[in-house]
Amino acid sequence: MTQKFENPVVELLFQLADDDYLFSYRGSEWLGLAPHIEEDVAFSSITQDTMGHATVYYRLLEGLGLGAADSLAHIRPAAERKNSILVERPNGEGCYMENPRYDWAYAVARSYIYTTAKKIKIDSLKSSSDQSLAEAAVKISMELYYHLLHWKTWFVQLFNATEEARNRMTKALEKVVADSGDLFSFGDAASEITNASLIESEQVLLNRWTEYVKPVFETIKVAVPTFGKPERNGRNGEHTNELQDAIDTMSEVYATDLAAAW
Amino acid sequence: MTADVLLEKDLQAQFEERIAAGDKIEADDWMPEEYRLALIKLISMHGISEIMGALPEKEWVPKAPTLYRKLGIMAKVQDEMGHGQLLLRVAEDLIKPLGKNREDLMQDLFAGRLKFHNVFHMATKSWGDAGLIGWLVDGAAIITQTNMLNASYAPYARALQRICAEEVFHAQHGEAIILALAEGTEKQKEMVQDALNRWWEALLFFFGPPSSDTTGSTKQDITIKYKIRINTNEELRQGFLSKYIPRIQSIGLTIPDPTLRFDEETQKWIYQQPNWENFKKIQRNEGPKSQERLKLRRTSYDDTAWVREALSAQIG
Numbered sequence A: 001m002t003q004k005f006e007n008p009v010v011e012l013l014f015q016l017a018d019d020d021y022l023f024s025y026r027g028s029e030w031l032g033l034a035p036h037i038e039e040d041v042a043f044s045s046i047t048q049d050t051m052g053h054a055t056v057y058y059r060l061l062e063g064l065g066l067g068a069a070d071s072l073a074h075i076r077p078a079a080e081r082k083n084s085i086l087v088e089r090p091n092g093e094g095c096y097m098e099n100p101r102y103d104w105a106y107a108v109a110r111s112y113i114y115t116t117a118k119k120i121k122i123d124s125l126k127s128s129s130d131q132s133l134a135e136a137a138v139k140i141s142m143e144l145y146y147h148l149l150h151w152k153t154w155f156v157q158l159f160n161a162t163e164e165a166r167n168r169m170t171k172a173l174e175k176v177v178a179d180s181g182d183l184f185s186f187g188d189a190a191s192e193i194t195n196a197s198l199i200e201s202e203q204v205l206l207n208r209w210t211e212y213v214k215p216v217f218e219t220i221k222v223a224v225p226t227f228g229k230p231e232r233n234g235r236n237g238e239h240t241n242e243l244q245d246a247i248d249t250m251s252e253v254y255a256t257d258l259a260a261a262w
Numbered sequence B: 001m002t003a004d005v006l007l008e009k010d011l012q013a014q015f016e017e018r019i020a021a022g023d024k025i026e027a028d029d030w031m032p033e034e035y036r037l038a039l040i041k042l043i044s045m046h047g048i049s050e051i052m053g054a055l056p057e058k059e060w061v062p063k064a065p066t067l068y069r070k071l072g073i074m075a076k077v078q079d080e081m082g083h084g085q086l087l088l089r090v091a092e093d094l095i096k097p098l099g100k101n102r103e104d105l106m107q108d109l110f111a112g113r114l115k116f117h118n119v120f121h122m123a124t125k126s127w128g129d130a131g132l133i134g135w136l137v138d139g140a141a142i143i144t145q146t147n148m149l150n151a152s153y154a155p156y157a158r159a160l161q162r163i164c165a166e167e168v169f170h171a172q173h174g175e176a177i178i179l180a181l182a183e184g185t186e187k188q189k190e191m192v193q194d195a196l197n198r199w200w201e202a203l204l205f206f207f208g209p210p211s212s213d214t215t216g217s218t219k220q221d222i223t224i225k226y227k228i229r230i231n232t233n234e235e236l237r238q239g240f241l242s243k244y245i246p247r248i249q250s251i252g253l254t255i256p257d258p259t260l261r262f263d264e265e266t267q268k269w270i271y272q273q274p275n276w277e278n279f280k281k282i283q284r285n286e287g288p289k290s291q292e293r294l295k296l297r298r299t300s301y302d303d304t305a306w307v308r309e310a311l312s313a314q315i316g
Ligand SMILES: [Fe+2]
Pocket: B050, B079, B080, B083, B163, B167
């Protein structure tokens, strides 16, 4: 199990950073494979923005003396990562280099759920007691607006299109929901994080999310999902093997020489 | 002679006058079939090459060694997809009168009727290759594309304006990666030299055969006749060599051609001819990665067919 940091800001920053970093990584594996070229351009813009957000958080950690941002991003092993299970899941069968058989329904369902959850957190972070977190949240929320619009459009469109699309979306959403138990969790550091007024509590955020997505779920005639208790809690460093595989790929070049300038 | 033929002859003469006068042709203007077909071939190939070109670089996006480099290469590959989008729209307007659309272009690609640029059939084996592509392949692309900035077909010229502006950033991005490696550890230096050795032949292929004698065909003649481009393949290649050989050497790299020299008398670079048989193989989609990349594109296209169906069902 992962180390718990004294400083709740550090704890929260790692969760936010690792979430966006992994989400962006999964997005980058999709490059060139989206359903049409326009989507490839839009999706990769979102992926890029998200990597930018992760970078903001890793740099804040660097500023707090936790080590170089690049090293935090690349070489921390899975057991030290605090991202949610949802973002570490692969895009589908196969590796992105060889015969990827990715599932667009899953990409849309995951992106929609992740991005709406991110929005609720970012809104709350805007009034964080931590000044730099609050400032980062303001900047991030500007880009997030477009990401939300994008994924909401896809989510509703595919649910309300052909029967095949709806079936695929239903299945994909089930898979996403099953992995979202720790999405709103702050893990073992939850009380310290909330007591320090860095962000509102898990329950408050989750309730707000439910209200926020309700109108969208109404248009697709699906009940707003509830997330069960997580089997593994990524916030506490409990992960699938899929995460270590992802880390190995992301750090393949960096790890060949940690001292070199790249 | 029928009235139709007469009219056609007048139109052709008029068109040639416009071209000679430096006029720009718009999508809805009358144009000879030969001109339209040459444009379709050129622009659809350019567009599809931008998209296929994302695949070799994409392999290194998740692996880029720092956050900064990850952001840089993501932005670059996204630009390339954007170029593809822009160019395919230009091509779509040209094929519309023939009753064809983007779906047909994709099917042409899969069937081998529409080729993608020879340089994107090569393997990218290291991070050095990813840097070298940005620096020298995009550098070469700048040379061929600026050669057409003044193309007689206005929609293409406009697209190229925007594309060339972005290509300059790509070349800088690539150069920065290469410089970091060239000034780095022994292993990093080796990585760039290996990349250069691997890519040298492909860089010479980039501009195409010097004349139709070399490989049996070249489409450069029609495009020059209609002022779509200015220079020949060989002139462009010479321009590339003049621009990049000094730069490559100045960062301590060795060009893998001991016979390479500048001939003062003809003011031309003398270089070892690449094996044009390899070029012909690539033309037949038999290059090192031709089939793999086509398969990747085809599989992902098939796997997302349901999405495009769902979207058109909704619009319709
Ligand atoms: Fe390009």
